[in-house]
Amino acid sequence: MKRFILFILTIIASAPLFAQVANITQPEPIDWPVHKANIGKVVFLADTISLSRLKQADFLNRFEAKAQNNLYMKILMGNSLTNFQHQLQPGLTVEDLNKGNFQFSFYVDGKLVYQENLSKGANYPVTKNIKTTISVPLISNRGEDSWGRSLWVRFMYKGGEDALTTGEHSLKIEVRPYVDIPVLKVGVLIAQGELQFIVPPANAKDIAIQNIKPNSGWLVSGESFDKKKIMEMNGLIAQNRFKNITSVIVIRNGKLLIEEYFNGSGRDSLHNPRSVGKTFASAMMGIAIHDGFIKNESQTLSDFYDLKKFNNYSPRKENITLKSLLTMSSIFDADDNDSNSAGNEENMYPTDNWVKFALDLPVDSSKTAGKQWHYFTSGVVVLGDILNKSVPGGLEKYTDEKLFKPLGITIYQWQYTPQHVPSTAGGLQMRSLDYAKFGQLYKNGGIWNNKQIIPQSWVKQSFTRHLALPKDVVGEGFYGYLFWNKTYLVNNKPYETFYCSGNGGNKIFVFKDEPLVVIITATAYNTPYAHPQVDKMMQKYILPAVLK
Known part of the structure; x- marks a missing residue:
């Protein structure tokens, strides 16, 4: 019994020593009363507020996810990140500790939805070494370049959007330090915070299927589709859950089935789909080869x-x-x-x-x-x-005569190289319905109005899986003649598509075995969510709505 008591006393005596590992860097002092009173908390704010001005009354307990509302996170710690990491792995140098960072855990309604070990580059070493407060935007309409916004986007894409449905939810964020030398090791909780997160319902007008107006240049389809699915998608676009979407066009059996515009866009808007324009170079190459140039x-x-x-x-x-x-x-x-x-x-x-x-x-x-x-x-x-x-007359004139005029495309805008040659790098601006004509042309095997515009053999080569795409860069798929290739799985059935793709989430999808062409235009340029959100729109809403 005496030996057991001695063992317990030894543990008790040694525990404070373990907890009191000396700092490896000198953290900034904790002087402000609001910081002292809230050490170990993640607090939420509607704006950027310095510690010198921050008051308890500024802390948000509720946040309504509307387009005009911003959400900022401030982590109030009792020490710097590097010193917390040092307690976790005392043998490492400051340089090695800086190769770790924070671990964030997102809980919605008490359930862990997403956890991420923040990359080492998200915070400068000096910030890790001395700062006892970290402030970043999570949701902002100001366009700040911040790891906080990127972290929030990843959380939303990897479970947050499905968890934060219309209604009221509890959102909790937990923060821990981690190191990954010699192996990954995560420390104790150093800060946490919670607030009520309200997702308001979309306006009924924004959800409604938009009527197809006359004079579209297309025959209007009388086929049925799942309107509820499209209305759900429209609602998510209206709630800014699918961000910066400007149009969705669906052509089925050569007829216009769905025509939806968003965020100030309309039928006559010219969109900049960036690298979607590359594929037009492929089309013109096929035509020029056929013509013998x-x-x-x-x-x-x-x-x-x-x-x-x-x-x-x-x-x-x-x-x-x-x-x-x-x-x-x-x-x-x-x-x-x-x-x-x-x-x-x-x-x-x-x-x-x-x-x-x-x-x-x-x-x-x-x-x-x-x-x-x-x-x-x-x-x-x-x-x-x-x-x-x-080609005779140069690329601009030749494209207009050989491709655009036969398709009835009269309104478009090229970008140019410094030598004023049409830029085939991308940026060929058109109306969404005209991009649909380009997609349908390929779906028709190169034929438009009973005339062969692009050689059928060229379409076949364009829609050939010439190379597998590297999975570490772009995921599953293949590449044709400036066409991408992937397969969507809907209700356990594969649907293969060749498609044009551009920065911001711009796409022209041409489905191989379905009479289906889908256009999505967007302005989510240089964002991590641009292409993944389009995949989600296709996988969960558009394809289930229109496939028979």
Whole structure:
């Protein structure tokens, strides 16, 4: 018995010593009364408020998720993050501790919905080392560049949207430190906060199916569809749960079934779908080959350029084919998904000659022609330049005569390269109903009004899975001739689609085995949710509504 008592006393005596590991950095002092009174709390605010002005009355207990309302989070801690991490793993240096960060846990109505170990880059080392308060926006209509907004978007996409349904909910956030050297280790709770989160119902007018007005240029479909599903989708767009959506168009059996506009957009609005415009370069290449202005897609760059006049000449450049540019599989040292890549498109735009930028790039010795997929915007610019110099009158006139006029597309707006050549990098602006014509043209095998506009053989090649997409970059799928490919699973049945895709969540979907073309336009540019939310719209609402 004495030995047991001695053991207990030893634990009690040693516990304070373990809890009182000396700080490894000097944290900022906790001077303000509101901080002292709320150590260990996550508090919610309607605006950015400094500690010197912050009052208890500023804390939100309720938040109504309306477009005009902002939600900010302030974490009031008793020490800096680095010192909390030091208690967790005392043997690590400050530099190694800085490779960890906060762990956030989101609870809705008492259920854990999402947990994330914040990436090490989300907070500067000096912030981790000394700050005892952290303030970030979660929901904001001011457009701040903040990891808080990105964290909230990930929470909403990965369970929050499904949990925060219309009505009133409790939202709780817990904060812990973590380190991942030598292994992942999560510390004790250092702050938490809770508030009532109200999701108001959408206005009945915003939910309602929009009537298709006359003079659309399309026959109007009389087929039925699940209007409840589309109304649910409209409600989520109205509630800003699906963000920055501007239009949804559905063509079934060649007729206009659904025509919906949002956020100030209308039938005559010109949309900027960014890289959706790349696919028009593919269409024009097929037409130009058919007309004999270009022999075939196996032609090489050496047929069009004296490559020795450009920087980083290599004999391997001579054999780069048009097909490899159409399939994003050339051997240029370029990858738009790698910010450190020499050929990243962001390095192209400031230059005064985008074609020269591309042809000046070195080749990548690790690449095999036609085998590795890397997104390469500058390569599509080269395709546009080749078309422009090969077809009579230049690319703009040729596209208008050979594609736009036959489709009845009269209102559009190109963007241009510094040499005033139509930019095939993207940005070709049109009305949503005209993008639908482009999609339906491919669905028809290249035929419009009984006339072959794009060769059927080219459509077939365009809708061929030439390369598998790297899963670590874009997920499941394949790539054709400047067309993407994926398969949606609805009610355990696969539906394969080839589609154009652009920054912001812009899409032209052409379904392989269904008489279906879907257009989605959006302005969610450079956001992490742009493409995932479109997938969710398609998977949960549009396809279930219109598939038979």
